Structure formats: structure tokens, C-alpha cells
Amino acid sequence: MAFNQLTPELVVAFEGVVGPANVLTAQRVETDVYADYGRDHTEDLEFAPDVVLRPGTAEEVAAIMGLCHAAGVPVTARGAGTGLSGGALPIHHGVVLSTERLNRxxxxxxxxxxxxxxxxxxxxxxxxxxxxxxxxxxxxxxxxxxxxxxxxxxxxxxxxxxxxxxxxxxxxxxxxxxxxxxxxxxxxxxxxxxxxxxxxxxxxxxxxxxxxxxxxxxxxxxxYPQQNVLMLVPFRQEAQAAEAVSAVFRAGIIPSAMEFMEREAIAWSSNYLNIPLTLPEEIRAHLLIELDGQDLDQLYKEAEQVYAVLENYDVDEILLADTAAQKDDLWKIRRNIGNSVRYNSVYKEEDTVVPRAELPTLLKGVKEIGARYGFKSVCYGHAGDGNLHVNIIRGELTDEQWNVGLRQPISEIFELCVQLGGTISGEHGIGLVQKPYIGIALKEANLNLMRGIKAVFDPKGILNPGKIF
Amino acid sequence: MAFNQLTPELVVAFEGVVGPANVLTAQRVETDVYADYGRDHTEDLEFAPDVVLRPGTAEEVAAIMGLCHAAGVPVTARGAGTGLSGGALPIHHGVVLSTERLNRxxxxxxxxxxxxxxxxxxxxxxxxxxxxxxxxxxxxxxxxxxxxxxxxxxxxxxxxxxxxxxxxxxxxxxxxxxxxxxxxxxxxxxxxxxxxxxxxxxxxxxxxxxxxxxxxxxxxxxxYPQQNVLMLVPFRQEAQAAEAVSAVFRAGIIPSAMEFMEREAIAWSSNYLNIPLTLPEEIRAHLLIELDGQDLDQLYKEAEQVYAVLENYDVDEILLADTAAQKDDLWKIRRNIGNSVRYNSVYKEEDTVVPRAELPTLLKGVKEIGARYGFKSVCYGHAGDGNLHVNIIRGELTDEQWNVGLRQPISEIFELCVQLGGTISGEHGIGLVQKPYIGIALKEANLNLMRGIKAVFDPKGILNPGKIF
Missing domain, CATH: 3.30.465.10 (Uridine Diphospho-n-acetylenolpyruvylglucosamine Reductase; domain 3)
Incomplete structure (x- = not known):
């Protein structure tokens, strides 16, 4: 699709809508600040916008849209730029529309x-x-x-x-x-x-x-659920950690979180945060299980039921976090896995998702594919949802291996997801970097319906062009 | 939109797909049986299909669709015909596609x-x-x-x-x-x-x-939640019954049901079912409140909290159902309000929905509009969702009053819903009978997007034509 260039007249029109202070160009702001609008948290990708607009009201957004539609100039919306699929990257340049001032x-x-x-x-x-x-x-x-x-x-x-x-x-x-x-x-x-x-x-x-x-x-x-109970469960086998997830549900319990972390995920993150954690040699994975509700006695009852389920698995001593500080540390470790990986290496994050009980098979498959193609991965994610984040570590891979050589193994991981009843993104979106793989998840008939819907909303295709399909 | 007529060749083709036994026409089956395929539970409306098809597999459905698309003949899908908005009525005739054999x-x-x-x-x-x-x-x-x-x-x-x-x-x-x-x-x-x-x-x-x-x-x-507690709460003021709903949520409790029934709704239904129920003169409405979970002690604790909330309202003695039979009776009464109204009179059912706390205002408005235009209504519904079913009773209304005269008051009811942040259907759909009112809920821009999406999926407009917009 061919788009039109930004013109000086259009910049003046934007200034009329949002005020000159909210029309940022490479000439007007510091290089670093401006460059940030062309990046997100996806690998090391960067695309420069022609202009960044910071509207302050819905009406200003609508007016910008009207101008860009008339001019045939692309518009890419941007929140905080924390996306992991390149969704906010202005790959066709044009306008980046930042929502930073729409924050009320x-x-x-x-x-x-x-x-x-x-x-x-x-x-x-x-x-x-x-x-x-x-x-x-x-x-x-x-x-x-x-x-x-x-x-x-x-x-x-x-x-x-x-x-x-x-x-x-x-x-x-x-x-x-x-x-x-x-x-x-x-x-x-x-x-x-x-x-x-x-x-x-x-x-x-x-x-x-x-x-x-x-x-x-x-x-x-x-x-607001006033009470919660948090436990960290160490497993001697990864597959058992994944299997225990389904067993807890079948016992009639719906935890408010059920997070899987393989050994390296928890090790990297606790190191990165400098939070000490005992990690015996034989422990291969952890489940972080949270129960929440209004009544603490009730939660302890449920926790006992969870313990009873876990007795059927080869688990080490369960850590029941009993202070707010301890809970906070455990959650910090879980939340910073991505950051700790990023700190160590460039990585590609795949957001695989399968029916919950298929998680052990997926995990095994990911490791097999990694071994076959010679890459290392750190896996963790929302086991209760069957949502496994696979972080492929760049490590010593060459540019060629990184940019081209991984396509085949990533395809194989996604094909495995689909075979297991799953798909290629659970919560990160397709954006730019998963786009080459969309055909693994969706048939051409599905994509044609989506393209048709896109054309109904956006007849000139100016909105975030080059994404999803 | 102009459709083509069913041809004898098309009937032969349908027979090839689903077998002659599953191609029903007015000539082939009893009049009453056939006529049922042209009715649902919406008022007394009836439209005859040209042919009824009963496919047994997804592939047969797809083949029927291909034939009808090529021939430009309308297709209206039909489940059990219990709809309340006329969605399953074949108003442009053509094919009724019954899913009765797709029941595995x-x-x-x-x-x-x-x-x-x-x-x-x-x-x-x-x-x-x-x-x-x-x-x-x-x-x-x-x-x-x-x-x-x-x-x-x-x-x-x-x-x-x-x-x-x-x-x-x-x-x-x-x-x-x-x-x-x-x-x-x-x-x-x-x-x-x-x-x-x-x-x-x-x-x-x-x-x-x-x-x-x-x-x-x-x-x-x-x-499966193994335990539940059910209570019937009689209120001396309708508005208080509606107000109490929000108060229960604000106390941190999420009931598994919270049903509103005005006096006449519960009276008609218990009479219809012949289930005796004490109904003192001054009681204007009831809430049927259910709590569910895995632990009965916990539910009784929550029930006490509900009682504490209800003490702030003018309620009569609360009936706590303690046998399965008693619970069953209460639910039967609730579920049969619609049937009891239908048994008594032709009626129009409006499926109004507003934010939960606006229910008292909506109820008051419905009664005022009814008083102003001279119709009676029986109101009940899912108060926890802000979903109020308004059954307008035909009673002694003339054909003119019924078919034309009610349009203005129904519009006013829907306009009130929208003013309160709600809309014109919560769970029954727009179908045929709410179609004239869709413009009250949705702007032309919304409808144009929907029409565009429809055209992407169904370029010839053969699927359930004449519905929604």
C-alpha cells in the first residue's frame, strides 16, 4: 500500500489541533527522546516517525484522524511502548499518535x-x-x-x-x-x-x-478481594509442574494466579533483582500459586486442598509467603523475568498458548526444537491459562542465525501450538514480529474476513499499516 | 433486497445434501408441524418458510450455504424457536435451516x-x-x-x-x-x-x-459449585428492592443470582404453577438471591453479610430455602413468569438493560410511561445485571393500540434506557421486533460499520435478511 508523505501544511494543521507544543519532530526535541517514539520492548527494532502528536482530548484524536485520512498519511497509536510484538512501531513512518496526555x-x-x-x-x-x-x-x-x-x-x-x-x-x-x-x-x-x-x-x-x-x-x-495466600512450589520435574495445574482445577479450586517458571527463569530474575532464593540443584521448575477472596480462613482451607493435590507430585518444601514483603518479593521475581532476560541478552519472546493440560507437551516440544536448532530458551508464564512465554536467547547466535535461521524453529513451535489446539499469541498480539507466522494459526478465509473488516473501518488503510496480516 | 425464489432444482439439490427425509415442505409434513417452523416465542408472529432443511453435519450446512449463496435464496437458522425478538422468523421466506439434528x-x-x-x-x-x-x-x-x-x-x-x-x-x-x-x-x-x-x-x-x-x-x-444458598426477600417498596442490589455488591459479595420480581410477576407465576406462596398485601417486590460455592459454612457466613445489608431496607421476613424441593419451587416460579404472562395474555417483552444502580429509575420510568399511555406491564429480571424484562400486557388494547399505539411509549422506554447509560436489549437480541428502535441505541456510524461487516461475511445478504438493522 502506498502512503503519502507528511507535508508542511499538514504539520501546521496538526499544530492547529493539538498546539505546537504537542507536535514533536526530530528537529524539535532531543534525539534520544524522539527515537524512543520509534521503539518499543520488542527486540532491538526501531522505526522513526515523521511526526509525533500528543492529543489531549478525544475530539483532538478524531480531528487528527480526519486530517490523516484526507491526506493518506499513516497513523500508529502508541501507549507506553511496552509491547512485545512491535505493534506500536511506525514501520511506514507518518504519524505516531501518543496517548500520553490522555491519562485521566x-x-x-x-x-x-x-x-x-x-x-x-x-x-x-x-x-x-x-x-x-x-x-x-x-x-x-x-x-x-x-x-x-x-x-x-x-x-x-x-x-x-x-x-x-x-x-x-x-x-x-x-x-x-x-x-x-x-x-x-x-x-x-x-x-x-x-x-x-x-x-x-x-x-x-x-x-x-x-x-x-x-x-x-x-x-x-x-x-476488592481483601485477602490472599501465596505459595511457591518447587518441582523436581518441569512436566509435573505443568501437570499439577490441571489437577488443582479438577479439585474444584480456581486460584487467582498459577504461574510457571522454569529453573532458569526464576534464577535469572532473582539474581537480577538481588533477592536471595534457595534453589537446590534438583529443582527444575516452580509454580507460584495465589488464592484470593474475602475470608482468610476460607483461603487456608483451600490452600490445604491445594497441598493435598500437590502431594501426588514430586515437590520439595512449599514456601507459604506470610508477610506482605515476602509476597511482594515473590511477585517481583515473577514480574521481572522478562527484564532479567533483556538485561542479559537480546531475545525474542514467543507468546505461545495451548489448552491448559497440553502445557507439558508444549514445553517438552519447545526444548526439543531448541536442542535440534541450537538455541537456548527461558520459559515461564501463565500456566493456569496454558500461556507459555518462550524467551529465545540470542547468546552467541550470528546475525544470520538470529534474523533468518530462527524462522524455521519458531514456525515449528507455533505449528506444535496449533496441533495442540492452541495458537500463536495469547496476550501479546501479532503486531509486526509474529506477522510472518499468522498463516500457521489462521486460514486464508479467516484472514480475508479480517482484511474485509479492516477495509470497512479504514478504507484507506492508514491505521497502523503493516501489522497483523 | 430482492431474493430469488426456491426452484424445484434447488430442492433436488438439497435432497442430495441432507437426504429427502430432511427436506420438509408444506406438502410433505402436517400443517401444524410445518407451521411451527415459521413461529417462535415472539408475540403471535408467523412467517412460512418455503422449505425446512435439517442437516446432520457441519459439511451439510456448508453445502446448503453454498447452494443458497449461488441461488440467492435466503437462509434463516433456527434452534428451538424460543427466541423473544423474532430472530428465527423467516420473514423473507426461503430456507429455514433447523439445527435439531446437530444435537451431539x-x-x-x-x-x-x-x-x-x-x-x-x-x-x-x-x-x-x-x-x-x-x-x-x-x-x-x-x-x-x-x-x-x-x-x-x-x-x-x-x-x-x-x-x-x-x-x-x-x-x-x-x-x-x-x-x-x-x-x-x-x-x-x-x-x-x-x-x-x-x-x-x-x-x-x-x-x-x-x-x-x-x-x-x-x-x-x-x-461445579457443590453448594448453594437461596433466599427470597420480600420488599415493601419496589425501588428499595432495586437499590439493595448495588448495596450487596458494595459489601463485597457477588451472588450467583440476584433476581427481581415485582408483585404481579411472582403472583402470576405462582398461580400459574399452582405453587402456594404467602404474599402479604403490602409486599411490592421480591429479590431472589442465590450464593454458590464449594463450602456451605462459607456461604452461610456470606448469607449473614447479605442479611446485614438488607437490614437497612424495609423488608418482610426473609425465606431461606433449605430443601432442594423448596429451592426448586422458587426457581420454577422465577423461570415461569414469562410463561404465566403468555398464558394470560398476548404480550410484548422488552429486554431493557441499564447500569445496575439505575434500575430503580428505569422501573419508575416504565410505570410512569405505562400510566401515561394506558398499558399495564409486568416487570422482572436480572437485577444484578441491571437487566429488566418489561412485559407489556395486551389486555383490552385494540389492534390499533397494540400494533401502532405502543411504538411511542416503547421508544420512550428505550430512550430512558439509553439516557441511563443502558441499551435496548441485554440478552434477547434485536431480531425483528426491536429493529424499528435500533436507532435509539446506535448511531448511524455504528450501523454503517455493522452493515459493512455484514457485507464482508455475506455479500448477497442471504443470511437471516431483515433482522437487526
């Missing part, structure tokens, strides 16, 4: 257990704000301290609590969206149920900024 | 807490089958004993348990769909999380048979 929590509606926010609000800021009034927003990606809710929506992000509470998609009731043509719509209503026409809300969620720009969000909330 | 539970996957079914399986049959292996499929429309899972998907159906467990849409992982062009696709993967392209699954859910025909479904399941 507009309303917390305690009567209805709902909140209305702008897309640039940081996930954790939102979680804390609703917690203050006794409410709970569960989705908590590892990057919750920096990622935005708009980015979470774009990729249908999950996090540890998804196993009990679902992902971002399960909390959104209604979206205000600026369409490429410059119109602002609300996709639905502020209701828990809706059977009024097609579900445009869920069509937007996970569409990675290719259909419209989210300008406001209405989320549903839950009562 | 193909697999219950206990390892993954999933099941694969055909769309013609009866909701309750499925619930019971998974319960036998300790699993739980929560969505339970009032018509669960007769409605099909395919119909539930078409309308994004809910039911009492939606307040805790969500609606049909929250349990579907993957759909096999026959597209109008004759292709079979799977929309997603059998995973709890999926961030791989647009969410075609949720686009199908609630699309009322206008985008494709669902031929197989993969549902996720939960561990």
Missing part, C-alpha cells in the same frame, strides 16, 4: 462498580485508584507499572490473574473510538449485558490499533 | 475443562452432562429446558447466573462456522486467551444468524 481517570462510579478512563492511564495507577474505594480491576500484565490501559486493550492483554478473572477484554463494557474517517462513536453501552447489534467492543479489543483509536473506556469493576 | 455433545474434555458440542444441543442437557463429571456450564436462560446452545450464542443469552458468571459469550472459546459462501472456518483456538487477529468469535456471538451458521462450539467449563 474521568470517573469511578462506586454505585455501579464501573470506571471511565482515558487510554493513556497506566494500568497500576488505575488499579490503585479503584482499590482506594474498595474496588478491583484485575488485569495485571507484568509491565503494569508502566503499560497503559489503551495498550492493554489493543493487545487483549492478560497477566497472572487472568486464570481466575479473565483478561482485559472481560472488563471492558464500552469504548469511545475515533474512526479513521474522523468520527467518534461509542461501541456499546455501560451495561454488563448487551445484545444490541454486533459486538464492536470486542472487535476493537485486540485489533492492535488497526481499526480505530480508543479515546475513552468504560470498565466494569469487582469488589 | 462431541467431547467433554475433563483434562482441559472444555467441551465441544453441536449447536442444536439443549442448554439443560449440556448442563447436566457436564455436571455428571463435576463440571459447570453456567449460562442458564429461563428457557434452558428447551432452548439450544446455538440459539444462546446467536443472541448472546444470559440468565440468572450471569451476574456472577457472565453470559454465553464468556464461555465460548472457538466456533466452527459455515460462511454464506460455503466455507467452513474455526474462528479462534481452544484456548482461554487469544491475541491472534480480530476476535471473530465474539463477532459471531450475538450476530443473530446474520453472518454465518455456527456448526460446532468449544466451550470452557468451570468446576
Amino acid at each position: 481517570i474521568l470517573q469511578i462510579d462506586e454505585r455501579n462498580l464501573q470506571a471511565t478512563v482515558e487510554p493513556g492511564v497506566i494500568n497500576e495507577v488505575f488499579q490503585n485508584a479503584v482499590k482506594e474505594v474498595g474496588l478491583f480491576y484485575p488485569p495485571d500484565p507484568a509491565s503494569k507499572g508502566s503499560c497503559t490501559l489503551g495498550g492493554n486493550l489493543a493487545h487483549s492483554s492478560g497477566g497472572p490473574r487472568a486464570v481466575k478473572y479473565g483478561t482485559t477484554k472481560d472488563y471492558v463494557l464500552n469504548l469511545q473510538v475515533a474512526l479513521p474517517t474522523g468520527e467518534l462513536i461509542w461501541t456499546a453501552a455501560n451495561t454488563l449485558k448487551n445484545s444490541t447489534g454486533y459486538n464492536l467492543t470486542q472487535l476493537m479489543v485486540g485489533s492492535e490499533g488497526t481499526l480505530g483509536i480508543i479515546t475513552k473506556v468504560v470498565f466494569r469493576l469487582l469488589p | 455433545i462431541l467431547q467433554i474434555d475433563e483434562r482441559n475443562l472444555q467441551a465441544t458440542v453441536e449447536p442444536g444441543v439443549i442448554n439443560e442437557v449440556f448442563q447436566n452432562a457436564v455436571k455428571e463429571v463435576g463440571l459447570f456450564y453456567p449460562p442458564d436462560p429461563a428457557s434452558k429446558g428447551s432452548c439450544t446452545l446455538g440459539g444462546n450464542l446467536a443472541h448472546s443469552s444470559g440468565g440468572p447466573r450471569a451476574v456472577k458468571y457472565g453470559t454465553t459469550k464468556d464461555y465460548v472459546l472457538n466456533l466452527q462456522v459455515a460462511l454464506p459462501t460455503g466455507e467452513l472456518i474455526w474462528t479462534a483456538a481452544n484456548t482461554l486467551k487469544n491475541s491472534t487477529g480480530y476476535n471473530l468469535t465474539q463477532l459471531m456471538v450475538g450476530s443473530e444468524g446474520t453472518l454465518g451458521i455456527i456448526t460446532k462450539v468449544v466451550f470452557r467449563l468451570l468446576p
Whole structure:
């Protein structure tokens, strides 16, 4: 698809919409600051935008869209740039539309257990704000301290609590969206149920900024679960750690988190954080299991049931975290695996997902493929959801091996996922880097429907071009 | 839109696909039996199909679609015909595609807490089958004993348990769909999380048979909650019953059902069922509140908290159902309100939905509008979801009043819903009878997107024409 170049007239028009201070170009800001708008957390990729716009209202977003649509200039929306699939990279240059100024929590509606926010609000800021009034927003990606809710929506992000509470998609009731043509719509209503026409809300969620720009969000909330119990379970065999996950569910228990970490994942992260952790030689993997609710006695009862299930497996001594500080340390270790890997090496992160009970087979397959093609991987993830993050470490691989040689083994990993009833991304999205593999997960008929839908929303294809398919 | 007539050649072709025994015409079967395929549970509407087809496999459905697409003949999918918005009525005649033979539970996957079914399986049959292996499929429309899972998907159906467990849409992982062009696709993967392209699954859910025909479904399941507690709470003021709903949530409790019944709803239904019920003069409404879980002691603790909340309201003595028979009676009364109204009179059922805390305002508004326009209504519904079913009783209204005169007051009810942040259907769908009102809920820009999506899936518009928009 051919796009038009940014013109000086268009820059002037943008200044009219958002004010000159919010029109950033390579000439106007420091090189490092500007370059950041062309990167995210995906490998070491970088693409320079022609201009960065920082609108402050939904109406400004809509006006920018109208201008870009008329001019045929690409627009790539950007939250915090913590994405892991290259979704926010402006590969066709043009406009990067940053939501950094759209960062207001507009309303917390305690009567209805709902909140209305702008897309640039940081996930954790939102979680804390609703917690203050006794409410709970569960989705908590590892990057919750920096990622935005708009980015979470774009990729249908999950996090540890998804196993009990679902992902971002399960909390959104209604979206205000600026369409490429410059119109602002609300996709639905502020209701828990809706059977009024097609579900445009869920069509937007996970569409990675290719259909419209989210300008406001209405989320549903839950009562805050006041109590939790956290245990770290060391296994002598990786496969058993993965198997135990299903067994806990079949015992009637739904943990609020059930995280798998292979030995190297937990070792790298605790080293990186300088949090000491006893890690006997024979321990191959851990499960981090959290139970939550309103009643601590009840949680201890459930914890006993979990212990009873785990007795059937070859586990070492279980650590039951009993202080807030201890819990915090365990969660820090879990959340910083990605950072610790990044600190050690460039890596490619694959976001594989399969039905929960197929996780041992997937893990075994990943290691076999790695051994066959000569790469090392660090695996961890949301075992309760069957969602395994496979971090392929660059290590000593040559450029050729890294850029070309890995395509075949990555394809084989994804083919295994699909054979097991799974798919190629659970919560990171397809973006740029998984795009070459989309055909493994989806048939041409599916992709044609998606292309058709894209054309309905964005007839000129200006929104985040070159992504997904 | 102009459609082509059914030809004798097409009938022969259908016979080749499904066998002559599964090609029903007015000439081949009894009048009453045939006429049933042209009716559902919506008022007294009836439209005769030209032919009824009963395919037995997904491939047969796809072949039928291919033939109809080529011939330009309309196809209306039909489950059990329990719909309340006229969604299954073949208003442009042509083919009625009945899913009655697609009624197999193909697999219950206990390892993954999933099941694969055909769309013609009866909701309750499925619930019971998974319960036998300790699993739980929560969505339970009032018509669960007769409605099909395919119909539930078409309308994004809910039911009492939606307040805790969500609606049909929250349990579907993957759909096999026959597209109008004759292709079979799977929309997603059998995973709890999926961030791989647009969410075609949720686009199908609630699309009322206008985008494709669902031929197989993969549902996720939960561990079966072994215990429950049910209480019937009589209120002296309708508005207080609606207000108490929010208060229970704010106390940190998520009931598994929270049903509102105004006095007449419970009175009509208990009379209809011949289940005696003490109903003192001053009682204006009831809440039926269910708590569920794995631990009865825990539920009694929660019940005490609910009692504590209810002490702030003007309630009469609370009935705590303590036998299975008593619980069953209470649920029967709740589930048969619709039937009791239908038994007494022709009625129009409006499926209004608002944010939970706005229910008292909606109820008051409905009664005021009824008083102003001279009609009586029986109101009940899923108060925990803000979903109020308004049954407008025909009573002594003339044809003119019934068919034309009610349009204005119904519009006013829907406008009130939208003002309160709600919409015009929570779980019944738009179908035929709510179509004139869709513009109250959705802007032209939304409808244009939906029309565009429809054209991508169904370029000749043969699927369930004349519905939704």
C-alpha cells in the first residue's frame, strides 16, 4: 500500500489541533527522546516517525484522524511502548499518535462498580485508584507499572490473574473510538449485558490499533478481594509442574494466579533483582500459586486442598509467603523475568498458548526444537491459562542465525501450538514480529474476513499499516 | 433486497445434501408441524418458510450455504424457536435451516475443562452432562429446558447466573462456522486467551444468524459449585428492592443470582404453577438471591453479610430455602413468569438493560410511561445485571393500540434506557421486533460499520435478511 508523505501544511494543521507544543519532530526535541517514539520492548527494532502528536482530548484524536485520512498519511497509536510484538512501531513512518496526555481517570462510579478512563492511564495507577474505594480491576500484565490501559486493550492483554478473572477484554463494557474517517462513536453501552447489534467492543479489543483509536473506556469493576495466600512450589520435574495445574482445577479450586517458571527463569530474575532464593540443584521448575477472596480462613482451607493435590507430585518444601514483603518479593521475581532476560541478552519472546493440560507437551516440544536448532530458551508464564512465554536467547547466535535461521524453529513451535489446539499469541498480539507466522494459526478465509473488516473501518488503510496480516 | 425464489432444482439439490427425509415442505409434513417452523416465542408472529432443511453435519450446512449463496435464496437458522425478538422468523421466506439434528455433545474434555458440542444441543442437557463429571456450564436462560446452545450464542443469552458468571459469550472459546459462501472456518483456538487477529468469535456471538451458521462450539467449563444458598426477600417498596442490589455488591459479595420480581410477576407465576406462596398485601417486590460455592459454612457466613445489608431496607421476613424441593419451587416460579404472562395474555417483552444502580429509575420510568399511555406491564429480571424484562400486557388494547399505539411509549422506554447509560436489549437480541428502535441505541456510524461487516461475511445478504438493522 502506498502512503503519502507528511507535508508542511499538514504539520501546521496538526499544530492547529493539538498546539505546537504537542507536535514533536526530530528537529524539535532531543534525539534520544524522539527515537524512543520509534521503539518499543520488542527486540532491538526501531522505526522513526515523521511526526509525533500528543492529543489531549478525544475530539483532538478524531480531528487528527480526519486530517490523516484526507491526506493518506499513516497513523500508529502508541501507549507506553511496552509491547512485545512491535505493534506500536511506525514501520511506514507518518504519524505516531501518543496517548500520553490522555491519562485521566474521568470517573469511578462506586454505585455501579464501573470506571471511565482515558487510554493513556497506566494500568497500576488505575488499579490503585479503584482499590482506594474498595474496588478491583484485575488485569495485571507484568509491565503494569508502566503499560497503559489503551495498550492493554489493543493487545487483549492478560497477566497472572487472568486464570481466575479473565483478561482485559472481560472488563471492558464500552469504548469511545475515533474512526479513521474522523468520527467518534461509542461501541456499546455501560451495561454488563448487551445484545444490541454486533459486538464492536470486542472487535476493537485486540485489533492492535488497526481499526480505530480508543479515546475513552468504560470498565466494569469487582469488589476488592481483601485477602490472599501465596505459595511457591518447587518441582523436581518441569512436566509435573505443568501437570499439577490441571489437577488443582479438577479439585474444584480456581486460584487467582498459577504461574510457571522454569529453573532458569526464576534464577535469572532473582539474581537480577538481588533477592536471595534457595534453589537446590534438583529443582527444575516452580509454580507460584495465589488464592484470593474475602475470608482468610476460607483461603487456608483451600490452600490445604491445594497441598493435598500437590502431594501426588514430586515437590520439595512449599514456601507459604506470610508477610506482605515476602509476597511482594515473590511477585517481583515473577514480574521481572522478562527484564532479567533483556538485561542479559537480546531475545525474542514467543507468546505461545495451548489448552491448559497440553502445557507439558508444549514445553517438552519447545526444548526439543531448541536442542535440534541450537538455541537456548527461558520459559515461564501463565500456566493456569496454558500461556507459555518462550524467551529465545540470542547468546552467541550470528546475525544470520538470529534474523533468518530462527524462522524455521519458531514456525515449528507455533505449528506444535496449533496441533495442540492452541495458537500463536495469547496476550501479546501479532503486531509486526509474529506477522510472518499468522498463516500457521489462521486460514486464508479467516484472514480475508479480517482484511474485509479492516477495509470497512479504514478504507484507506492508514491505521497502523503493516501489522497483523 | 430482492431474493430469488426456491426452484424445484434447488430442492433436488438439497435432497442430495441432507437426504429427502430432511427436506420438509408444506406438502410433505402436517400443517401444524410445518407451521411451527415459521413461529417462535415472539408475540403471535408467523412467517412460512418455503422449505425446512435439517442437516446432520457441519459439511451439510456448508453445502446448503453454498447452494443458497449461488441461488440467492435466503437462509434463516433456527434452534428451538424460543427466541423473544423474532430472530428465527423467516420473514423473507426461503430456507429455514433447523439445527435439531446437530444435537451431539462431541467431547467433554475433563483434562482441559472444555467441551465441544453441536449447536442444536439443549442448554439443560449440556448442563447436566457436564455436571455428571463435576463440571459447570453456567449460562442458564429461563428457557434452558428447551432452548439450544446455538440459539444462546446467536443472541448472546444470559440468565440468572450471569451476574456472577457472565453470559454465553464468556464461555465460548472457538466456533466452527459455515460462511454464506460455503466455507467452513474455526474462528479462534481452544484456548482461554487469544491475541491472534480480530476476535471473530465474539463477532459471531450475538450476530443473530446474520453472518454465518455456527456448526460446532468449544466451550470452557468451570468446576461445579457443590453448594448453594437461596433466599427470597420480600420488599415493601419496589425501588428499595432495586437499590439493595448495588448495596450487596458494595459489601463485597457477588451472588450467583440476584433476581427481581415485582408483585404481579411472582403472583402470576405462582398461580400459574399452582405453587402456594404467602404474599402479604403490602409486599411490592421480591429479590431472589442465590450464593454458590464449594463450602456451605462459607456461604452461610456470606448469607449473614447479605442479611446485614438488607437490614437497612424495609423488608418482610426473609425465606431461606433449605430443601432442594423448596429451592426448586422458587426457581420454577422465577423461570415461569414469562410463561404465566403468555398464558394470560398476548404480550410484548422488552429486554431493557441499564447500569445496575439505575434500575430503580428505569422501573419508575416504565410505570410512569405505562400510566401515561394506558398499558399495564409486568416487570422482572436480572437485577444484578441491571437487566429488566418489561412485559407489556395486551389486555383490552385494540389492534390499533397494540400494533401502532405502543411504538411511542416503547421508544420512550428505550430512550430512558439509553439516557441511563443502558441499551435496548441485554440478552434477547434485536431480531425483528426491536429493529424499528435500533436507532435509539446506535448511531448511524455504528450501523454503517455493522452493515459493512455484514457485507464482508455475506455479500448477497442471504443470511437471516431483515433482522437487526
